[in-house]
Amino acid sequence: MNFPEVPPADTPAPRLRQRMACFLYEGVLLFGVVMIAGLFYGIVTRQTHALVGTAGLRAFLFAVLGVYFVYFWWRSGQTLAMQTWHIRLVTRDGQPVRPLRALCRYLLAWLWFLPALAAVWLSGLTGSGVTFGALSAGVIAYAGLVWLHPQRQFFHDAVCGTRLISWKLPPRKARGKTTAPNS
Structure with a gap:
């Protein structure tokens, strides 16, 4: 884990617009992750037809996405999209997120999609x-729930004891570099 420092407790939550932009960008990045993982699954299982083994593929992709999110949230508090949009995941008191809490957040974050998919299926x-x-409609409704929370956090963050904060790393200082005087 390479958290640079613990943010203050009053660090504000990012605006909803910023979080939704991060959400969309995350989807673009995950498209590549899912494609590579799907190719790997197809090669390893010698899948010759796209409709054979779909349940196994879904389970595998669910696990791959879980590893992706849990790893990044635990390691630095930020996925690649979160780094771009200057958003960081921390616990309620600003500490780094542990793997079990990150896993809980990953599982509960499926609330973005599961109610809508269940409604279509039913x-x-x-x-x-x-x-x-x-x-x-489900994503818009779930995102709207943020207005019910006093710190404007998503439902899965409130349940898991995590919060999203606006976070921009301070610029790196030149390490050991000195400028020589002009001779």
């Missing part, structure tokens, strides 16, 4: 348009 409706519409 309704019996099919089609990518219906699924996309339900997921969009």
